[in-house]
Structure formats: C-alpha cells, structure tokens
Amino acid sequence: MMKLHWVLQTIELLLLLFGTSYGALVSITFDGSAFEMHEGVARGWVARGNFTDNTFVDGWGYLEIETNPAYPDTVQAYAAGFAEGAASQDMIYNAYRYSRSYLSNSLL
Numbered sequence: 001m002m003k004l005h006w007v008l009q010t011i012e013l014l015l016l017l018f019g020t021s022y023g024a025l026v027s028i029t030f031d032g033s034a035f036e037m038h039e040g041v042a043r044g045w046v047a048r049g050n051f052t053d054n055t056f057v058d059g060w061g062y063l064e065i066e067t068n069p070a071y072p073d074t075v076q077a078y079a080a081g082f083a084e085g086a087a088s089q090d091m092i093y094n095a096y097r098y099s100r101s102y103l104s105n106s107l108l
Contacts, residue, residue, distance in 0.1 A: 024051045026086045028079040030071065035079060037086045046071045049083030053091055061091050 027038050027045035041048055045068060052062045065083055067076035085092065 024087045024090070025049070026083055028082045028086070030075055030079060035082055037082065046075055047079035047083040049080075049087035051087035051091070055091075061088065063088055 025040055025048070027040065027042040027048040029036050029038065029042050029044050030046045035046075047065060047067045049066075050064045054060050054062060063084060065080050067080050069076070071079070
C-alpha cells in the first residue's frame with residue numbers, strides 16, 4: 001500500500017511539473033501566391049493564432065485567432081484556418097493518436 005501511495009505522489013508531481021499549460025504562437029503570411037507559417041509574430045501577417053493547452057489544469061484548450069483587415073476576406077479566412085491548425089497541431093495529433101489507440105484496442 002505504501003508503494004502505491006509513493007507511485008501516485010510521483011505521478012502527481014510529474015503532472016505538476018510537466019503537465020502544466022503550454023502555448024503556441026504562430027502567424028501566417030501571404031505573398032500573393034502562397035501562404036507560409038511562422039513561429040511567433042511575423043512582419044506582414046495575415047492571421048495570427050495563440051493556442052494555450054490547459055488540459056492538465058482545467059481540461060480545456062484555448063485558441064485565439066486574429067486576422068489583419070488589410071487583406072481580402074478570402075485570404076483572411078484561409079489564413080485563419082491555417083493558423084488554427086498550426087497553433088493546435090499537437091492537440092489535434094494527440095486526439096487522433098488516442099482515438100486510434102482506443103479504437104484499435106476496442107476492436108480486439
């Protein structure tokens with residue numbers, strides 16, 4: 001019983017140290033023919049996104065997207081979607097990985 005208690009305390013400590021929230025700030029630029037993703041805020045950005053993963057804190061991820069009105073609406077819309085996917089790519093991948101693992105195990 002004492003060993004189980006020690007293991008649970010260790011897991012709790014690891015979650016506190018490494019399971020805290022993390023963030024990703026990206027920006028999307030457009031040169032007239034191609035979109036490009038940059039970490040941080042790039043000069044001439046069309047859209048920028050900030051994703052904070054608080055899964056281990058409160059169970060939620062928070063996404064903020066901002067577009068630059070100097071660009072046409074269609075360019076802003078595409079860049080906003082690109083920024084959303086780029087900023088939250090780790091959470092998207094983990095959801096895919098866990099879902100695939102669950103489905104694989106439940107079909108056995």
